[in-house]
Amino acid sequence: MPLPLSLSSKVAPLPAVAQKALKAIVGSDALLTEPADCLPYGYDNSRQQALPQAVVFASEAAQIEAILALCNRHQIPLTPRGAGTGTTGATVPDQHGIVLSLERMDRILDIDPGNRLARVEPGVTNQTLQLALAEHGFFWPPDPTSASVCTIGGNLAYNSAGPRAVKYGTPRENTLGLQAVTGAAQTIRTGVNTTKGVVGYDLTRLLIGSEGTLAIITEATLKLTPLTQARQTLQASYRDIHAAAKAVSAIMAQPTTPCALEFMDGAALEMVRDFSDLALPPEVGALLMIEVDGASHSIEQIAAEVATAATVEGLIEIHQAKTTEEIAALWKTRKALSPALRNVAPKKINEDVVVPVSHIPRLIDELERLSAQSGITIINFGHAGNGNIHVNLLLDPDDPLQMAAGNAALSQLFDLVLALGGTISGEHGVGLAKRDFVPREIDPPTLELMRAIKRQFDPNNILNPGKLFTYS
Amino acid sequence: MPLPLSLSSKVAPLPAVAQKALKAIVGSDALLTEPADCLPYGYDNSRQQALPQAVVFASEAAQIEAILALCNRHQIPLTPRGAGTGTTGATVPDQHGIVLSLERMDRILDIDPGNRLARVEPGVTNQTLQLALAEHGFFWPPDPTSASVCTIGGNLAYNSAGPRAVKYGTPRENTLGLQAVTGAAQTIRTGVNTTKGVVGYDLTRLLIGSEGTLAIITEATLKLTPLTQARQTLQASYRDIHAAAKAVSAIMAQPTTPCALEFMDGAALEMVRDFSDLALPPEVGALLMIEVDGASHSIEQIAAEVATAATVEGLIEIHQAKTTEEIAALWKTRKALSPALRNVAPKKINEDVVVPVSHIPRLIDELERLSAQSGITIINFGHAGNGNIHVNLLLDPDDPLQMAAGNAALSQLFDLVLALGGTISGEHGVGLAKRDFVPREIDPPTLELMRAIKRQFDPNNILNPGKLFTYS
The missing domain is CATH 3.30.70.2190 (Alpha-Beta Plaits)
Structure with missing residues (x-):
C-alpha cells in the first residue's frame, strides 16, 4: 500500500555535514534534497513509495565508494536505483536515507564481437544496449517487458529475464564479470572476461539477483549471443x-x-x-x-x-x-x-510464481478453485517454457474485505507453488513485497547463511536495508 | 611434488574417541584407519599425496552432518573426495585428518524429462548419468575428459567443463539447485527446481567451483538438455x-x-x-x-x-x-x-589458462618466446572456442635446474595470461597447485570477502583447509 503523501513531508533532512560532504563528492548538480525533487525517486512500479532524504546521481565508481564511506560514517541507509521499473518495492527507500540513482552512469564502454562480450555501466538501458549490439550482429538475451526504459544494472540486481530466457537463460547465465562497491565501501572485481574461469568463489552470480543489498554494480561484462537469421x-x-x-x-x-x-x-x-x-x-x-x-x-x-x-x-x-x-x-x-487488465483492475496484484512445467495444469486448476472460493477473478499468463506464471488477482484496493480475501488467496498461492516444487518469484524478485514470504521458501539455516553473507558485504547494514529479507 | 612415502607413515592416528564415534556413525565397513588402506585416498592426478588419518565412506546426508559435527568438536580437517581425478591437489589431505569419500552415494534419484531435470547423489559418475539420460533423449552438458570415472560431485566442486562448454556452458550454467552440508554441519538447500528463480542469494553457484571448502554437496538438481539428432x-x-x-x-x-x-x-x-x-x-x-x-x-x-x-x-x-x-x-x-605427451614427458606440467579468444595468437607467440628463452618444450592444445588453452611444459622433475626454469616460466605464463585479460584456470581449479598464484588474479578486497564467506560456512576451518586460498 502507498504511504500517504502527508507522511512523506515529515522526514527530517540529512544532517548538514552529510549534505555538505555529498555536495563535495558529486557536485551540486548531482544532488537533490528538496522533498518535492526527491519524491519522484521514492517509488517504483509496486505502488509503494517513501521519501528519500536526498537523491544522489553518481557519474563514476569512485564517487560511489566515497558516498558509501560517508553513509557508513553517519549510518545513513542507501537505496540504489536504476529506472525504477521494479514491481516489488526493492528501490523504495522505506527507511529514507539516500537514493543513489545510477541513471547518469550510462556508457557502453566496449563492444567486443570477437570475444562475444560487452562492458557497460549500470545505467545503460536494455534497449540502448540491444540496438548497439545489433549493429555488430549480437544481442544480450535478457529482455524484460520494460526493456525500453529499464537499465542493465536493474536487470542484474533482480536477475530479470523475460520470454527469451526459455532458450537463452537469465542474466546469471549471460554475465561474465562485475565491478562493484560493497556496503563497506570497498571496490571488488568478480568473475572473468571469458566463458570459463574457476579461480575463487563465484561472487558474480551472488551479486546478480541480490537486489542491491550486497554491493552496487558499477560495471558489468556481459556475454553476448549472435543474432539468429x-x-x-x-x-x-x-x-x-x-x-x-x-x-x-x-x-x-x-x-x-x-x-x-x-x-x-x-x-x-x-x-x-x-x-x-x-x-x-x-x-x-x-x-x-x-x-x-x-x-x-x-x-x-x-x-x-x-x-x-x-x-x-x-x-x-x-x-x-x-x-x-x-x-x-x-x-x-x-x-x-x-x-x-489495466482497464478492468488498475490496481491488480501481479504475481510471478514458477512451478516445474509439468505442474502448470495443477497450478491453474488450484487457482480456479481459489478464484471460485474467494470470489476474486484470477487471470494467468506467462512464460510457460520456464513454468513462470504471472498470476493476476483483480482486486479493488479500496475494498478492505476484498483485499483481505486477496491476501489470504496469495498466501495460499505461495504455499501451493512451494508444495509443487516451485518458487515464489521467477523474475520480479522479493523487495519489500514478498519479503515476509521468503522464510516459507528458504529454510532457516540457509536463510541465516544469506544473512551472514550480507553482514560480510555490508557490516553496517547500509545497503538497501530490510529488502529481500529481514536482517538482524 | 609428491611427499616421500616414508613421511606418510609418521602421521598419528585419530584420537580413539573420534575413531569410535566415526564407527558409530557409518559402521565399521565404511571406515578405514590403517595407513596402507588409507593411502590410495591420499592422492589425486596432481602427483601430490598425503596420508589421511582415516577414510570414511558416507552413504547418506545425515551421516555427513554427524561426521562434520564430530570434526568440529575435535578440530579434525576433512577433505571431501569424488573419484580423485582432479589435477590440482584439491582432494589431497595435506593436513591429514579425514578423507570423506562420496563414492558410495551414487544413486540417480530422479530423471524427469518433462521438466528437463535430474536429481543425483554426488558419487554418480558423469558417464553413468549420461547413459541413463540418453535413454530419455537428454544429456548433461559438462563432459570432462575423465567422464568415464569422474563424479558429478567432483564436476560441481571444480566447475569442470570440457569441450562441449563452448556451446552448452559449464556446471554453473547447468545446475538448478543443491543440497549440501556446510562446514558448520548444517544442511542447506540452495536454488530451485526450475530454470527461473530469484528468491534470496545464489548460493548454488557459490558452492559450484568452491572445491569442497564451503560445504559438501549431498544432492544436485541438474538441468538437462535434449540430445541433438x-x-x-x-x-x-x-x-x-x-x-x-x-x-x-x-x-x-x-x-x-x-x-x-x-x-x-x-x-x-x-x-x-x-x-x-x-x-x-x-x-x-x-x-x-x-x-x-x-x-x-x-x-x-x-x-x-x-x-x-x-x-x-x-x-x-x-x-x-x-x-x-x-x-x-x-x-x-x-x-x-x-x-x-605421456611418452615424452611423463611428469609434464599441464596448465589450464584462459584468454579472450582474440588473444590466443598473442599467448601462443609469447609461449614460443618463453620456450626458446627457457629451453623448455611447450605444447599447447585445448578448447579454443572458450579461449581455454592447456599449456604443457615438458619437464624432467628429477632435474632441479629444469624444474626451476619451469617454475619461472609458469610464473611468467600466469602474468601474461592476466595481462591479456584472462584467468589462470578455466576448468582444473586451484587446489594446492595454483593457490599461491590466486592473489595475482583476485585483488585483496575481493579475496578478503571470499575468506569472509568461507568463515560463515565453515567457522572452524574444517572443510578442505588451505585449499583454493590461504585462510587466516
Missing part, C-alpha cells in the same frame, strides 16, 4: 489448459527449444475477448504463443518440428506467421491483455 | 596459429556455435607426427577440430556455414567426416596427443 511465430489454441500444458511439456522434451513459449489461460482469453477485436472461437480455453529462431535454411523445419510437438489432444488450431504483419497480428492477442 | 566433425589445418586463431574468432562471431572447437598448436602437431602414423603435411602449423550438432535436416548446412567461417587466409585444408569411421579417423590426430 530468422524467426517464426506460431499461435496454438487449445480446448483447455491441460491440453496446452501437455503441449508445453512435449515442446520442451524435444531438441528444438523455442525462443519464446508464452501462454494465456481461459480467464485471460475472456479478458481479451471483451477488450479486443480479435476472433477467438468460444471453445478456445488456452493459448500458446510460440516463437522459434534459427538459420534461414532451417527455420521452416524448426517451426514444423515445434508445431508437431504442439499437436497434442485438445489442440484446436495452429496458425503460423511468416511475415512481419502476420507476426504482429498473432502477438496482438497477447499484447491486448495488459491494457485490458 | 545429428553431429558432424570437421578438421581444418592452417599454416600457423595466427590463421587458426583468426578462424576461431570468425567461427565464434557467427550464429552457429559448434559443440566443440578444439585446437592443437605446431609443437603439439610435431609430437603427433613423431608418435603416430597420421599423415600431416609438413606445412601444417596448427589444427582445429570442429564438431557441430543440430537437427538432421540442417546439419549439412550448419557444417557448411562453420566451414565457410573457418575458411580464412592461411587455411590449408578442411576435411569433413560424416560416418562414424571418418569421425574416428579425424579425432585420431587429437587423441594421439595425450599418449605421445
Whole structure:
C-alpha cells in the first residue's frame, strides 16, 4: 500500500555535514534534497513509495565508494536505483536515507564481437544496449517487458529475464564479470572476461539477483549471443489448459527449444475477448504463443518440428506467421491483455510464481478453485517454457474485505507453488513485497547463511536495508 | 611434488574417541584407519599425496552432518573426495585428518524429462548419468575428459567443463539447485527446481567451483538438455596459429556455435607426427577440430556455414567426416596427443589458462618466446572456442635446474595470461597447485570477502583447509 503523501513531508533532512560532504563528492548538480525533487525517486512500479532524504546521481565508481564511506560514517541507509521499473518495492527507500540513482552512469564502454562480450555501466538501458549490439550482429538475451526504459544494472540486481530466457537463460547465465562497491565501501572485481574461469568463489552470480543489498554494480561484462537469421511465430489454441500444458511439456522434451513459449489461460482469453477485436472461437480455453529462431535454411523445419510437438489432444488450431504483419497480428492477442487488465483492475496484484512445467495444469486448476472460493477473478499468463506464471488477482484496493480475501488467496498461492516444487518469484524478485514470504521458501539455516553473507558485504547494514529479507 | 612415502607413515592416528564415534556413525565397513588402506585416498592426478588419518565412506546426508559435527568438536580437517581425478591437489589431505569419500552415494534419484531435470547423489559418475539420460533423449552438458570415472560431485566442486562448454556452458550454467552440508554441519538447500528463480542469494553457484571448502554437496538438481539428432566433425589445418586463431574468432562471431572447437598448436602437431602414423603435411602449423550438432535436416548446412567461417587466409585444408569411421579417423590426430605427451614427458606440467579468444595468437607467440628463452618444450592444445588453452611444459622433475626454469616460466605464463585479460584456470581449479598464484588474479578486497564467506560456512576451518586460498 502507498504511504500517504502527508507522511512523506515529515522526514527530517540529512544532517548538514552529510549534505555538505555529498555536495563535495558529486557536485551540486548531482544532488537533490528538496522533498518535492526527491519524491519522484521514492517509488517504483509496486505502488509503494517513501521519501528519500536526498537523491544522489553518481557519474563514476569512485564517487560511489566515497558516498558509501560517508553513509557508513553517519549510518545513513542507501537505496540504489536504476529506472525504477521494479514491481516489488526493492528501490523504495522505506527507511529514507539516500537514493543513489545510477541513471547518469550510462556508457557502453566496449563492444567486443570477437570475444562475444560487452562492458557497460549500470545505467545503460536494455534497449540502448540491444540496438548497439545489433549493429555488430549480437544481442544480450535478457529482455524484460520494460526493456525500453529499464537499465542493465536493474536487470542484474533482480536477475530479470523475460520470454527469451526459455532458450537463452537469465542474466546469471549471460554475465561474465562485475565491478562493484560493497556496503563497506570497498571496490571488488568478480568473475572473468571469458566463458570459463574457476579461480575463487563465484561472487558474480551472488551479486546478480541480490537486489542491491550486497554491493552496487558499477560495471558489468556481459556475454553476448549472435543474432539468429530468422524467426517464426506460431499461435496454438487449445480446448483447455491441460491440453496446452501437455503441449508445453512435449515442446520442451524435444531438441528444438523455442525462443519464446508464452501462454494465456481461459480467464485471460475472456479478458481479451471483451477488450479486443480479435476472433477467438468460444471453445478456445488456452493459448500458446510460440516463437522459434534459427538459420534461414532451417527455420521452416524448426517451426514444423515445434508445431508437431504442439499437436497434442485438445489442440484446436495452429496458425503460423511468416511475415512481419502476420507476426504482429498473432502477438496482438497477447499484447491486448495488459491494457485490458489495466482497464478492468488498475490496481491488480501481479504475481510471478514458477512451478516445474509439468505442474502448470495443477497450478491453474488450484487457482480456479481459489478464484471460485474467494470470489476474486484470477487471470494467468506467462512464460510457460520456464513454468513462470504471472498470476493476476483483480482486486479493488479500496475494498478492505476484498483485499483481505486477496491476501489470504496469495498466501495460499505461495504455499501451493512451494508444495509443487516451485518458487515464489521467477523474475520480479522479493523487495519489500514478498519479503515476509521468503522464510516459507528458504529454510532457516540457509536463510541465516544469506544473512551472514550480507553482514560480510555490508557490516553496517547500509545497503538497501530490510529488502529481500529481514536482517538482524 | 609428491611427499616421500616414508613421511606418510609418521602421521598419528585419530584420537580413539573420534575413531569410535566415526564407527558409530557409518559402521565399521565404511571406515578405514590403517595407513596402507588409507593411502590410495591420499592422492589425486596432481602427483601430490598425503596420508589421511582415516577414510570414511558416507552413504547418506545425515551421516555427513554427524561426521562434520564430530570434526568440529575435535578440530579434525576433512577433505571431501569424488573419484580423485582432479589435477590440482584439491582432494589431497595435506593436513591429514579425514578423507570423506562420496563414492558410495551414487544413486540417480530422479530423471524427469518433462521438466528437463535430474536429481543425483554426488558419487554418480558423469558417464553413468549420461547413459541413463540418453535413454530419455537428454544429456548433461559438462563432459570432462575423465567422464568415464569422474563424479558429478567432483564436476560441481571444480566447475569442470570440457569441450562441449563452448556451446552448452559449464556446471554453473547447468545446475538448478543443491543440497549440501556446510562446514558448520548444517544442511542447506540452495536454488530451485526450475530454470527461473530469484528468491534470496545464489548460493548454488557459490558452492559450484568452491572445491569442497564451503560445504559438501549431498544432492544436485541438474538441468538437462535434449540430445541433438545429428553431429558432424570437421578438421581444418592452417599454416600457423595466427590463421587458426583468426578462424576461431570468425567461427565464434557467427550464429552457429559448434559443440566443440578444439585446437592443437605446431609443437603439439610435431609430437603427433613423431608418435603416430597420421599423415600431416609438413606445412601444417596448427589444427582445429570442429564438431557441430543440430537437427538432421540442417546439419549439412550448419557444417557448411562453420566451414565457410573457418575458411580464412592461411587455411590449408578442411576435411569433413560424416560416418562414424571418418569421425574416428579425424579425432585420431587429437587423441594421439595425450599418449605421445605421456611418452615424452611423463611428469609434464599441464596448465589450464584462459584468454579472450582474440588473444590466443598473442599467448601462443609469447609461449614460443618463453620456450626458446627457457629451453623448455611447450605444447599447447585445448578448447579454443572458450579461449581455454592447456599449456604443457615438458619437464624432467628429477632435474632441479629444469624444474626451476619451469617454475619461472609458469610464473611468467600466469602474468601474461592476466595481462591479456584472462584467468589462470578455466576448468582444473586451484587446489594446492595454483593457490599461491590466486592473489595475482583476485585483488585483496575481493579475496578478503571470499575468506569472509568461507568463515560463515565453515567457522572452524574444517572443510578442505588451505585449499583454493590461504585462510587466516
